Amino acid sequence: MSSRYKKVRVIVNPAAGQPEPILNTINTVFYPHGIDWDVRVTQKSGDAQRFAKEALEQGVDLVAGYGGDGTQMEVANALMNSNTPMAILPGGTGNAMTYELNIPRILQQATELIVGDNQIKKIDLAKINEENFMLRAYAGFDTERAASREMKDKFGQLAYVNASIKFLKEAPTAQYRATVDGEVIEGEAMLCFILNAGALGGVLGIPLPEVEHVDVSDGLLDLYALTAKVQPLRALSHYLFRVGERKDRTESQEGLGIYHWQGRKITLESDTPQNVWIDGEDYGSTPITATAIPQAIQILVPKE
């Protein structure tokens, strides 16, 4: 049996993931297929993008990134709008894109996908100024910082949930003005999300449900505003777990305090500057303008 991808560059973020024999596992899968592969190991932020660019220039058939969503985003940055696809080898604590795209979250299985029944899926990226992102940007209070490194190491994704609940209780609101493809919406909110991907990742290996209406290949971004100051926990649980009745999610839902719009270009302003995070990294503050980059990257996914 031979793989369509003969020449593969693997980019490993050694700081990510679980203690596991990465090279041995990859070799066990690739060797019987005669794949010509080699590896680059990142040392700092930016290396994965540089190595992926180099692989692209050298004409490899596929670039596989081992790491979390940050590593995958760097690889995507280098490969966007090229004909070279990428494979995701899950190595981080989050790996939300593996949930989004149904990619196995066990290294051996994810590697087997490269030589097995796969297909290419073209997915959108989004950008804010020069910063591209795969998953989401949000404005408001700081759940990432609340989930300390120590907590993340100890509890993984659960740290984010704990941090979210803690901060939601204390969260201040701001007056936002959103412009979605020219339509202006104004209102008070605690948190505004701009989603490219609907998957929120997993907690302790259990996937969180995807946010409905979010399609990573439709060329549109989804804006969600969370406004429920009175019952924030109830609103969060509805948001995450779809508890109870939800009618038309594209219109206001006063009972739940979740509002949803879609568009190609979304500008978010606020009366006082609000912190902004892009794919979990501190970005700066409002105002921001997010633009969809339709079908920007090709990713190897399981055959449907």
Ligand SMILES: [Mg+2]
């Ligand atoms: Mg979309």
